[in-house]
Amino acid sequence: MSDTNHHIVPYRTYGLILVLLLVLTGISVAVTQIELSRWATLAALLLACTKSVFVLAVFMHLKFDHTIYKVMVVFIMLVMAAVIVLTFFDYGFR
Amino acid sequence: MSEHIAHHDEHRDDEGSKLGIWLFIFTELLFFGGLFITYAVYRHGNQEAFHLAGKELNVTIGTINTVILLISSMTIAMATTSIQKKDKRTTLALIAITLVLALVFLVNKYFEWSAKIDHGIWPGSPLLEELGRGDTLFFGLYYFMTGLHALHIIIGMVLIAVIYRRVKNDRLTHDNFQLLENGGLYWHLVDLIWIFLFPLFYLIA
Numbered sequence: 001m002s003d004t005n006h007h008i009v010p011y012r013t014y015g016l017i018l019v020l021l022l023v024l025t026g027i028s029v030a031v032t033q034i035e036l037s038r039w040a041t042l043a044a045l046l047l048a049c050t051k052s053v054f055v056l057a058v059f060m061h062l063k064f065d066h067t068i069y070k071v072m073v074v075f076i077m078l079v080m081a082a083v084i085v086l087t088f089f090d091y092g093f094r
Numbered sequence: 095m096s097e098h099i100a101h102h103d104e105h106r107d108d109e110g111s112k113l114g115i116w117l118f119i120f121t122e123l124l125f126f127g128g129l130f131i132t133y134a135v136y137r138h139g140n141q142e143a144f145h146l147a148g149k150e151l152n153v154t155i156g157t158i159n160t161v162i163l164l165i166s167s168m169t170i171a172m173a174t175t176s177i178q179k180k181d182k183r184t185t186l187a188l189i190a191i192t193l194v195l196a197l198v199f200l201v202n203k204y205f206e207w208s209a210k211i212d213h214g215i216w217p218g219s220p221l222l223e224e225l226g227r228g229d230t231l232f233f234g235l236y237y238f239m240t241g242l243h244a245l246h247i248i249i250g251m252v253l254i255a256v257i258y259r260r261v262k263n264d265r266l267t268h269d270n271f272q273l274l275e276n277g278g279l280y281w282h283l284v285d286l287i288w289i290f291l292f293p294l295f296y297l298i299a
Contacts, residue, residue, distance in 0.1 A: 009175055021164045025164065033153070051289050055167065059285075060279055091138055
């Protein structure tokens with residue numbers, strides 16, 4: 001990894017990511033307005049996760065930053081996932 | 095890390111500053127994460143009520159606000175590019191657009207909440223008590239989580255306004271713009287939280 005202090009991200013990259021995020025938003029609205037209830041929930045959440053990956057990677061510069069930031073973000077996500085799983089081990093089996 | 099920072103008179107640690115804002119962002123993520131888990135647990139226990147209550151929310155206004163926040167995230171991100179290109183005018187314009195979009199978001203939120211309150215739905219309202227536990231929980235979480243998010247928008251606007259002033263006064267420049275980047279990171283966090291609030295409250299009814 002290069003250790004350039006700041007990578008100048010072109011405007012175009014940000015523009016493309018915005019278009020992508022808007023398309024994903026459109027898809028999640030469309031998917032949930034059709035009656036496919038169970039799958040719609042899953043799809044909306046997966047789309048939200050996809051959107052946040054783009055925001056984190058490009059808007060928040062994780063893609064261009066030191067590896068340590070990526071490691072920390074992944075760690076926090078794993079902590080969250082562990083808490084969610086443990087919570088539902090409790091509530092799911094009551 | 096091998097930055098070769100020339101010796102300035104002032105003491106500055108951009109990398110440390112960025113690490114600090116990231117650590118703060120993690121505490122915020124865990125804070126909202128706890129609320130999302132609360133939502134998930136109550137939804138699990140009151141599926142029918144959450145389903146019907148979610149239909150009460152206005153998908154159009156929610157979608158418009160999503161689009162507004164996404165665009166504002168892009169404009170503040172672009173400002174970190176323009177400042178590095180020493181383009182002060184564009185930087186100021188992009189920051190100003192971000193602020194205006196944030197304000198529009200809040201105005202929409204105002205109309206949205208007003209409409210709900212006009213329909214007799216607010217925390218502890220007699221109508222909610224009549225509707226029962228599931229609706230009370232749904233709208234309690236709705237007001238609390240979107241309200242807390244709106245508070246973050248207001249804090250972000252103050253921060254971005256400070257940044258605007260400093261760019262204007264040349265206190266933030268192409269070789270000293272960490273505050274702009276940190277403000278941007280905070281603003282993207284606000285966007286990230288909304289990316290999850292929107293489907294959970296407005297879409298998956």
